[in-house]
């Protein structure tokens with residue numbers, strides 16, 4: 560991801576996994592949970608970076624998406640009105656998004672959430688690739704995954720606990736966080752704390 564990340568695998572100790580599991584359980588209850596349809600993958604990745612629990616349905620039909628949204632209690636995000644109608648008919652909370660860009664879609668997400676009485680609650684940023692929790696890591700824990708110029712310019716780095724992706728607060732990250740704050744202002748969402 561430009562200005563943002565690189566990958567490396569990492570071993571975790573059992574006690575780390577336990578601590579993570581209990582922390583994740585708390586966070587997943589608090590964050591607003593979404594499932595986006597297959598057309599909205601890039602929006603879902605942004606929503607994860609903002610700190611929402613967001614997934615998107617890459618492969619499969621509408622029935623599978625609706626089943627997953629019921630099972631995991633996720634709000635459906637789609638631009639497809641027929642899918643939205645099917646979801647609503649099953650009592651699933653759904654927000655219909657309009658617009659050709661993610662910026663426009665986020666605006667319509669804020670409006671749709673307000674109309675549907677959905678609180679937009681986000682926690683700390685999550686891995687945009689997999690939705691895993693991020694932990695701060697020291698510069699000397701990096702081993703060649705980050706370009707030298709980035710290493711020189713940045714002090715803070717974060718690693719996904721699930722997939723190992725490395726992030727730093729480059730220009731891409733800053734743009735994302737500025738979008739997230741605009742969403743907060745539009746919706747008066749409860750912010751669960753930023754780093």
Ligand SMILES: [Zn+2]
Nearest residue numbers: 686689719722
């Ligand atoms: Zn990840």
